[in-house]
Amino acid sequence: MMRTTALLMVSLFSSIAFLGASIYLSALGDYIPALFSFIAGIILLSCFLSLFRELRLREPSSG
Amino acid sequence: MFLGVVALLVVISSVVVDLKYSKDITPTVSFVVVLLGAVIYDDLLVIGGALLFVVQRFLVLFASVTRTYRNPMMFVDLVKEPLLVLLLVIMASFISMKMVLPAMDEWSSSVVVMAMTALTLVNIIDAKAERMSFIADFISLDIDSLVDRLELVSGVLMLIMSVVSLVYWGVMGLPVLLGYAVSVVIADRVFDKTGSVFLESVSKLIPVFIVLIIRAYTILV
Numbered sequence: 001m002m003r004t005t006a007l008l009m010v011s012l013f014s015s016i017a018f019l020g021a022s023i024y025l026s027a028l029g030d031y032i033p034a035l036f037s038f039i040a041g042i043i044l045l046s047c048f049l050s051l052f053r054e055l056r057l058r059e060p061s062s063g
Numbered sequence: 064m065f066l067g068v069v070a071l072l073v074v075i076s077s078v079v080v081d082l083k084y085s086k087d088i089t090p091t092v093s094f095v096v097v098l099l100g101a102v103i104y105d106d107l108l109v110i111g112g113a114l115l116f117v118v119q120r121f122l123v124l125f126a127s128v129t130r131t132y133r134n135p136m137m138f139v140d141l142v143k144e145p146l147l148v149l150l151l152v153i154m155a156s157f158i159s160m161k162m163v164l165p166a167m168d169e170w171s172s173s174v175v176v177m178a179m180t181a182l183t184l185v186n187i188i189d190a191k192a193e194r195m196s197f198i199a200d201f202i203s204l205d206i207d208s209l210v211d212r213l214e215l216v217s218g219v220l221m222l223i224m225s226v227v228s229l230v231y232w233g234v235m236g237l238p239v240l241l242g243y244a245v246s247v248v249i250a251d252r253v254f255d256k257t258g259s260v261f262l263e264s265v266s267k268l269i270p271v272f273i274v275l276i277i278r279a280y281t282i283l284v
Contacts, residue, residue, distance in 0.1 A: 007261045018271075032228050033278045039220045040271040046213035047264035053207070054260065 008051045015044035217267070225270055235277055242270040 019041035025034035225243040229236035246269035254263035 011261060011264065030278065032224070032231060033274050035220070035224050036228075036271045036274045039217050039224065040268050042213055042217040042220070043264050043267050046210050046217065047260055049210045049213070050260045053210070 004051055004055050008048060008055065011044050011048040011051060015041050015048055018044060221267070221270060228274065232277070235281075238273050238277070239270050242273040245269060 018037045022034045022037035022041060025031075025037055221243060225236075225240045228239045232239075246267050249266040249269075250263050254266055
């Protein structure tokens, strides 16, 4: 549980970091790295959602 | 002039067909937007996209005139999706090329093409599933379908961008494409079987890290 929660936080923050980096890089005019950063942000966001689902499934149902 | 008259006739007839059979003029609206893009920007790829729409519209007309099916939209549904997917690929590559061009005045045309792509996407979604259920998926945050969609989008974008970086950077883009191939193999063959979601995602980021290393190298050297 702890490991999944840690990975959840890592994937969320790195997703935000990559999306922010894509905005910053596109403002600098570096479009190829900006688009790659954007894709990385999407991949990490989907990773976050998968882990979130995993964590939710593990939780004992309250009724 | 002649082409303008033909385009106008196609638009009018497609509005008639849309209203008569599907009660939805979204395809016609997207066709008009693409057509305007072709006229204003006079670009080969946009014209190609417009031509695909013209083909689609003619198929509608053909099916309605020859009465091949009781409802021509049945016939169109069979051919609509591959055409639209092809159009989406053309538009996506067009956007990628526009984005990597250094001139900032290309941004205006990129925005128009993005609007076209969004409309095309709406059409594809419309063709694949009922629109209301798709929106309901997003509202209720069905995580399974959302993850599937995000993975699909990121996979397609990664492939397109790897090819674009190869075209734009030449030999320097080769490691990116190789990195993409390696990441696909690792993600699908190794981590997909072990069930580690996080490591699978990290392995998909290999081309991104390669791009950032190349960029840092070119800045430093």
